[in-house]
Amino acid sequence: MxxxxxxxxxxxxxxxxxxxxxxxxxxxxxxxxxxxxxxxxxxxxxxxxxxxxxxxxxxxxxxxxTSKAPREKSAAPPPAAAKAAEAAAAVAATGSAPSRPAGKPRKGRNQDVSVAVKAILWLTVILVGGLGVLYLVSKAGDLMGKGF
Missing domain, CATH: 3.10.20 (Ubiquitin-like (UB roll))
Incomplete structure (x- = not known):
């Protein structure tokens, strides 16, 4: 028994x-x-x-x-490492990098746009300032030409 x-x-x-x-x-x-x-x-x-x-x-x-899927904490790789490993395997298998899913922006896109906007603003400030300096030099030359 x-x-x-x-x-x-x-x-x-x-x-x-x-x-x-x-x-x-x-x-x-x-x-x-x-x-x-x-x-x-x-x-x-x-x-x-x-x-x-x-x-x-x-x-x-x-x-x-009472446990969910019992896993050892150290055995499971972090999600970022797992995704990197999958991407590396996909590149090795196909010879090219996988494309992003449609409609999903890449990470840091907002940061890239912010940097681009700041660069454009600075370039505009420099351009306007340079043109202003050239205008003042031109006016100063006209005044000096009339005075002599």
């Missing part, structure tokens, strides 16, 4: 640890709910571990789980 045992596992720092074991489902789920309510763990789950001594086979089934 197969024997069942309920294990309460806790997730902290990316690692699952067996917190306690119980002979019945109800008490193990009750403890798991209490642990989850304490907010000390990233996740809590109850696993029914069934072992058949005649065949030597074991089977584990998750019967309660």
């Amino acid at each position: 197969a024997q069942s045992l309920y294990e309460v596992h806790t997730l902290k720092g990316g690692q699952w640890v067996i917190d306690s074991t119980y002979p019945d489902r109800e008490s193990s789920i009750e403890v798991a709910k209490q642990l989850h309510g304490e907010k000390r763990f990233d996740g809590v789950k109850v696993i029914r571990d069934t072992f058949d001594p005649k065949t030597g086979d074991g089977k584990e089934i998750v019967v309660y789980d």
Whole structure:
């Protein structure tokens, strides 16, 4: 006859640890709910571990789980690194860089426009100032020509 045992596992720092074991489902789920309510763990789950001594086979089934997709924090690359890796793979596969999706502005476009507007304004100020200086020099020359 197969024997069942309920294990309460806790997730902290990316690692699952067996917190306690119980002979019945109800008490193990009750403890798991209490642990989850304490907010000390990233996740809590109850696993029914069934072992058949005649065949030597074991089977584990998750019967309660508060965690989302359990992942190790250090194993998942940051989204920017993952996108860069995908872009590099696409360039290597096709030989050309993938185009941006239509309607999606590239990052920093507002900043590029701002720099361009500032450059145009400065160039306009310099041009008008230069023309003003030339006009004043011309008027000064006319006045000096009349005076001599």
